[in-house]
Amino acid sequence: MSAGEICSDVPPRIDASADVVVIGAGACGLTAALRAKAAGADVLVLERDASPSGSTSMSSGFIPAPATRFQQAVGVNDDTPELFEADLLAKSKGKSEPTLTCLASQTIGPALEWLADAHGLEWVVLDDFLYPGHSRHRMHAVPEKTGAALLTRLLSAAENADIPIVTEARVTRLYVAPDSNDANDSTRITAVEITRPDGQVEILGCSALILACNGYGGNRALVAEHIPEIAGGLYYGHEGNTGDALLWGVSLGADLRHLSGYQGHGSLAHPHGILISWALMMEGGIQVNGSGQRFSNEHGGYSEQAVHVLQQPGGIAWNIFDRTRHDFALSFPDYQDAVGAGAIRQAESLTSLAQVTSLPEEPLRDTLTQVEACQRGASADPYGRDFSTKTGLTPPYYAVKVTGALFHTQGGMMIDRTARVLDATGKPFANLFAGGGAACGVSGPDVSGYLSGNGLLTAIAFGYLAGTFSAKVA
Known part of the structure; x- marks a missing residue:
């Protein structure tokens, strides 16, 4: 039985x-579970894998949040949700859903502080450089x-909160019925069916899902349909992200938006598959x-850079830097x-750099000369980059071969506040x-709309809200 199946019969x-x-x-589900449990609900988490990992464990783990006490501890006293919202909208060129952008920027700070206060998660703020767009x-x-x-840390918090996590439990069917409490006959989820690796089927009732x-x-089929520009690139996400939520959304008649939005990355070490x-x-x-x-x-931005890298011969590029950046x-x-x-x-030298990378020496020398001219203000970069704020590259040089990759999709079901x-x-x-x-994100419909950290931003912010209000519904 495939995911996406909806059944209107009584279980x-x-x-x-x-x-x-x-x-x-993952980060979304565990945050939601912790929040629902804190609100007094009886909570059960279902995980398809034998051990939870998913996109969260494959990510950098960085979460953008404004106006937190953790920022203030490192001297950042002038950030606000409104400023963060403006950055999100600027990156998406105003194409991200405005209600969700506002919702995420207002919610994420309180969510991180609650995770610290209620469950002991420690947060440090990375203040040694600014990510693009922030x-x-x-x-x-x-x-x-x-x-x-x-x-x-989230799994430890869930264990300490006595939240059961049932692994190797793939949800293959949702049972639905009209809501008897709603005069408009909105749809209610009454139960979910899970299938075990040995084929055993169990049905779990729920007051909220x-x-x-x-x-x-x-x-791959859904990627080719909705974001063909990256269909030929590597997928550097969890293989379990097969679109179950999207397929259920289609079957339920949910409002699906920005399915062409995604996070790419233009710096995945090749062939090692390690994020640089x-x-x-x-x-x-x-x-x-x-x-x-x-x-x-x-x-x-590193997201749209995935497309630029994949457009190069062989879909390959080289990151070039020096010892200062290496350290x-x-x-x-x-x-x-x-x-x-x-x-x-x-x-140790440019000649050696050309040898260890198999790059042509003279074009590479011309490139570094042009960059140096941009850095001292003798010429403008044809691509619009400002080189004047950083020191130039000096021997010894370092290099890593990279490719572009799809990390995770950003479109999904529209949600309310x-x-x-x-x-x-x-x-x-x-x-x-x-x-x-599973929800529509805040990156808009294009790869270029992804602002660093948007994935975990909506995972934790919207998970925090889902846990809070599902408990009230239940």
């Missing part, structure tokens, strides 16, 4: 039940600075193609992994909630 039986059932044990230092992370560590099972990046932090570009690094030439403004990047665990895997190449899913007429479903990749 043949109910094997167990909970006030709030959450599908997905006007303030507002990127929060757990001290380990990885998505895997973030997920581990939260979809926190991410997007459809792992479904875009901070290298922001701190002065450059990208060149196989001809040793730059091809874009590297400060435009800086060593603070990121992913970069340490890349060093350990032998992905980072070192060269309580994270309830809306149908195509704008009417909320009685007890269906969504967050993270």
